[in-house]
Amino acid sequence: MEVLERKPRSREQTRSGIIKTAKDIARREGWQSVSIRKIADAIEYSAPIVYEYFDSKDVLLDEIRQEGFRHLRHEYERINKLYRDPEKRLYEISMVQWEFALQHPEMYQVMYNLDGAFCTMPVYESEETQAVSSLIQEIIFSFIPKSKQSIQRLFFEWWSISHGMITLAMMLRGHQSIEQSQQVYQESMRRFARSLK
Amino acid sequence: MEVLERKPRSREQTRSGIIKTAKDIARREGWQSVSIRKIADAIEYSAPIVYEYFDSKDVLLDEIRQEGFRHLRHEYERINKLYRDPEKRLYEISMVQWEFALQHPEMYQVMYNLDGAFCTMPVYESEETQAVSSLIQEIIFSFIPKSKQSIQRLFFEWWSISHGMITLAMMLRGHQSIEQSQQVYQESMRRFARSLK
DNA sequence: TCAGGCAGTTTAACACCGTTAACTGAGCTA
DNA sequence: TAGCTCAGTTAACGGTGTTAAACTGCCTGA
Numbered sequence: 001m002e003v004l005e006r007k008p009r010s011r012e013q014t015r016s017g018i019i020k021t022a023k024d025i026a027r028r029e030g031w032q033s034v035s036i037r038k039i040a041d042a043i044e045y046s047a048p049i050v051y052e053y054f055d056s057k058d059v060l061l062d063e064i065r066q067e068g069f070r071h072l073r074h075e076y077e078r079i080n081k082l083y084r085d086p087e088k089r090l091y092e093i094s095m096v097q098w099e100f101a102l103q104h105p106e107m108y109q110v111m112y113n114l115d116g117a118f119c120t121m122p123v124y125e126s127e128e129t130q131a132v133s134s135l136i137q138e139i140i141f142s143f144i145p146k147s148k149q150s151i152q153r154l155f156f157e158w159w160s161i162s163h164g165m166i167t168l169a170m171m172l173r174g175h176q177s178i179e180q181s182q183q184v185y186q187e188s189m190r191r192f193a194r195s196l197k
Numbered sequence: 198m199e200v201l202e203r204k205p206r207s208r209e210q211t212r213s214g215i216i217k218t219a220k221d222i223a224r225r226e227g228w229q230s231v232s233i234r235k236i237a238d239a240i241e242y243s244a245p246i247v248y249e250y251f252d253s254k255d256v257l258l259d260e261i262r263q264e265g266f267r268h269l270r271h272e273y274e275r276i277n278k279l280y281r282d283p284e285k286r287l288y289e290i291s292m293v294q295w296e297f298a299l300q301h302p303e304m305y306q307v308m309y310n311l312d313g314a315f316c317t318m319p320v321y322e323s324e325e326t327q328a329v330s331s332l333i334q335e336i337i338f339s340f341i342p343k344s345k346q347s348i349q350r351l352f353f354e355w356w357s358i359s360h361g362m363i364t365l366a367m368m369l370r371g372h373q374s375i376e377q378s379q380q381v382y383q384e385s386m387r388r389f390a391r392s393l394k
Numbered sequence: 395t396c397a398g399g400c401a402g403t404t405t406a407a408c409a410c411c412g413t414t415a416a417c418t419g420a421g422c423t424a
Numbered sequence: 425t426a427g428c429t430c431a432g433t434t435a436a437c438g439g440t441g442t443t444a445a446a447c448t449g450c451c452t453g454a
Contacts, residue, residue: 032315035411046433048414057412112368116315118229124372153381156365156373160385164361168353171309175321176353184350188357232440243404245443254441 015053026106032116061119068107069128086143087193094189101166223303229313258316265304266325283340284390291386298363
């Protein structure tokens with residue numbers, strides 16, 4: 001009984017240990033130097049063990065990507081409960097997006113195939129991204145009840161500004177301070193949210 | 198004499214052949230499957246020959262990146278000669294940016310480290326990017342003579358919207374048609390250019 | 395004619411990669 | 425005790441970037 005209970009738990013621990021290790025290495029050395037063998041070494045197993053938890057490196061990366069979008073979705077839902085005003089909601093969600101990218105750059109990289117992170121699964125086909133998308137589209141709809149097409153365009157605009165500024169801010173870090181980029185980001189996202197009224 | 202003249206020319210041909218082959222493979226199979234040996238096979242040489250033209254895969258990618266920015270700079274200069282109105286200039290430059298990304302996705306990928314393309318050289322430290330940046334900043338300045346800081350912010354905004362929409366349009370291709378994305382892009386860039394007046 | 399040198403090119407090797415098959419050894423059951 | 429199961433290992437395959445050593449063929453000087 002003890003063994004039966006400890007086994008699955010330890011298995012789950014190993015699994016999340018693999019994910020955590022992959023992210024740790026990526027954070028320290030970049031995704032291009034994350035390898036199955038390095039992960040295995042870190043969790044004190046041999047390489048083939050990793051394949052008992054993930055069919056390939058690709059699905060391991062996809063899992064991390066999904067984790068990222070899931071995390072964002074939870075944050076967005078939290079904000080939706082916290083605020084009623086759609087403008088406030090959209091602005092706060094934008095800020096969460098920014099903070100997430102800065103705090104977990106290695107996740108943001110694999111979510112968008114940036115800087116050596118490469119996952120072949122198409123981003124937009126995952127449930128988690130669809131959920132995040134429609135969550136934000138609903139917020140936009142709630143104070144601009146337009147056609148589905150118009151909402152999709154506004155969402156595309158919002159996403160583009162947010163993602164574009166985040167990636168360029170990271171790229172230009174060192175040439176333009178993060179604080180300065182963040183100020184422009186805040187201003188732009190506030191302006192966008194206000195413009196919807 | 199003939200030999201002395203033909204030798205350097207053939208060397209230059211080999212060099213550009215390497216670059217062309219790398220881009221061809223990247224276009225067909227993605228950057229993650231571009232390898233020195235594949236390139237060497239295609240140009241009918243053995244792998245070490247490639248290293249007589251490029252010190253490493255990294256500088257080969259950087260060369261391609263620089264070529265991309267150089268190409269953009271020439272296009273921007275062409276437009277600057279073609280139009281006087283800063284608003285028109287900025288809009289046309291935005292459109293060139295879009296067309297370039299669609300026509301040469303493999304270059305756009307290596308310029309911004311997207312989708313498996315990974316070059317360790319920092320983008321913003323190259324002369325070519327600096328040149329492109331200040332070219333656009335000058336256009337913005339020419340009808341909004343504000344402080345250097347303000348111009349930099351506006352340029353950061355412009356670049357973010359453009360780059361964000363281009364990358365998301367490519368990512369969402371299949372879920373949202375390119376034509377639809379392009380329409381939103383055109384509208385947004387036009388609105389941005391107009392807003393500067 | 396032969397030896398030497400030199401440029402261009404290839405082979406072979408190193409250490410790494412993702413991935414899979416075959417093997418090991420310990421614990422449990424019949 | 426013999427056999428089975430199963431977690432975990434080693435070893436291998438074909439690939440990667442990169443480098444050193446070896447080779448090939450030609451031109452030159454003796």
